[in-house]
Amino acid sequence: xxRMKTFLKYLIIFIAFYIFTDVLTSIALxxxxxxxxxxxxxxxxxxxxxxxxxxxxxVSGYVEGSIKLKDEYENPEKFLEFDFYSKxxxxxxxxxxxxxxxxxxxxQQFKVNFDYDDIAKYEIKATNDLEKISEVQxxxxxxxxxxxxxxxxxxxxYYVL
Numbered sequence: 001x002x003r004m005k006t007f008l009k010y011l012i013i014f015i016a017f018y019i020f021t022d023v024l025t026s027i028a029l030x031x032x033x034x035x036x037x038x039x040x041x042x043x044x045x046x047x048x049x050x051x052x053x054x055x056x057x058x059v060s061g062y063v064e065g066s067i068k069l070k071d072e073y074e075n076p077e078k079f080l081e082f083d084f085y086s087k088x089x090x091x092x093x094x095x096x097x098x099x100x101x102x103x104x105x106x107x108q109q110f111k112v113n114f115d116y117d118d119i120a121k122y123e124i125k126a127t128n129d130l131e132k133i134s135e136v137q138x139x140x141x142x143x144x145x146x147x148x149x150x151x152x153x154x155x156x157x158y159y160v161l
Contacts, residue, residue, distance in 0.1 A: 032057045037121045045126025046076040047099075056119040063114075063122060067099070068107045077126035082112050087120035096130060 033055035051065035069076055080097040093116040102108055 033061070036061065036119060046070050047126050049080070049124055054122060059117055060115045061119055063112045066107050066109050069105065077128050079127050079130065081125045081127045083123040084114055084116050084119045085121040086118055092116045092119060
């Protein structure tokens with residue numbers, strides 16, 4: 001009987017610790033989000049786009065808002081293009097929101113999630129074409145991060161050894 005009591009105590013402690021760490025992790029993650037700056041050159045075309053929330057962490061983020069078709073446009077664009085920039089103005093990524101099958105006579109809510117590092121600004125454009133970031137651009141971004149990692153590792157090794 002004493003073994004069962006001991007096992008039950010450990011089980012309760014384990015469950016309490018799990019809940020405690022889960023709550024602390026969610027609080028820490030929600031506090032890491034920082035607001036992003038909206039680029040001034042954005043053109044939403046035939047749509048009225050309002051962003052309510054745009055936040056990012058060092059590794060991911062989201063843009064929330066609403067969209068409605070302007071009254072004078074009859075043939076609207078099919079996509080909303082979200083461009084994400086670093087604090088130095090370099091394009092780090094691009095996401096698209098498909099509007100081809102959405103009824104935009106009323107205001108619609110949207111949320112775009114992204115997984116790009118250190119995003120400082122974003123830009124929203126209406127477009128009919130899907131333009132992917134070229135592999136050359138993506139490899140240049142990756143090579144830049146790789147070079148910084150190697151230089152950082154060499155500096156650490158220099159001071160350690």
